[in-house]
Amino acid sequence: MSLTSNQRRARARQQCRVALAAHIRKSPLKTSYKNLTEPPDERLGLLVPPQHVRLHPPFEDGYAWSVLQGKEYLLDKTLGNGTVGRYEEIIEEVGSSFEAVTPQRHQPECAEHGTTSSDKPKSPEASSTSFTQIIRQLENEKQLLAVELESTRAYxxxxxxxxxxWQEKTCNLEKELQESRSSVDQLEFELRRAGEGIIAAVTILRNCQHSKEDSTSLEPDDKDP
Incomplete structure (x- = not known):
């Protein structure tokens, strides 16, 4: 016999409560990469019955939810008002997009969003860093690196x-230098030709002068004795 929509919704809600309760039981007090394998006594360890799990628990419940930016919608409704799809998504995302933390550790995040935090003194656990905070920090660092990378690319x-x-200017200068060398070579060639012409003209002139002098010396003397 197939389940009605209300029955499917009730079953999905119960599965979601069980998953959240199990997560609260094993959620770490202070999350870091090395703490993921710490023994159970180093974890939140709250035994919350599934039917008492809340997405907006009061401070006295001993736990709160720390959620990544962009995933806040997962906790925007109570468990009683969810849909089958929302319950399934919560089960899928718990422990990766949001986690259970101590209320003290969740207070700084609430202050950032303008919500009122409790005046109760913080325990040493309050300084612990949740994995969502680590991811936020890494995302901020990633954004800074992206800006630096873009600046480096622009530079x-x-x-x-x-x-x-500079390469274009160098090519132009080399071209001009080559043209200048060609002009110098042409001028040197013309100067050599001009020099050779002058030498030839001087030689011819001298030869003509010598021939004239020889002709003059061979003419007879027309004077009477």
Whole structure:
């Protein structure tokens, strides 16, 4: 016999409560990468009956929920007002997108969102860092690195552009130098030809002068004796 929609919803809600209660029982007091394998006595260890699990527990319940940015919608309703899809998503995301922490440790996060925190003194556990806080810190660092990377890329692009400009200027200078060398070679060639022409002209002139002098010396003397 198939279940009605209300029966499916009730079953999904109960499964969600059981999953949340199990998570609260084993949720770490101070989360870090090495603490994930700590023995049970180092964990939250609250025995909350599934039917008493809440998404918005009061301070005296001994636990609170720390949720990643963007996943707050998972806890925006009470368990009694959820849908089958929402219950299934909560079961899937508990321990990865949100976790159970001590109320003291959750207070700084509440203050950031403008909610009122309890005036009760904080226990040493309050300084513990939850995995959601670690992820937020890593996301902030990632954003800073992304900004630095973009700045480095822009600077690299600028350097490449300047390098291209200098290479173009160098090519132009080399081209001008080559043209200047060609002009110098042409001038030297013309000067050599001009020099050779001058030498040839001087030689011819001298030869003509010598020939004239020889002709003059061979002419007879027309004077009477």
């Amino acid at each position: 690299s692009t600028q350097l490449l552009r300047k390098d291209g400009e």
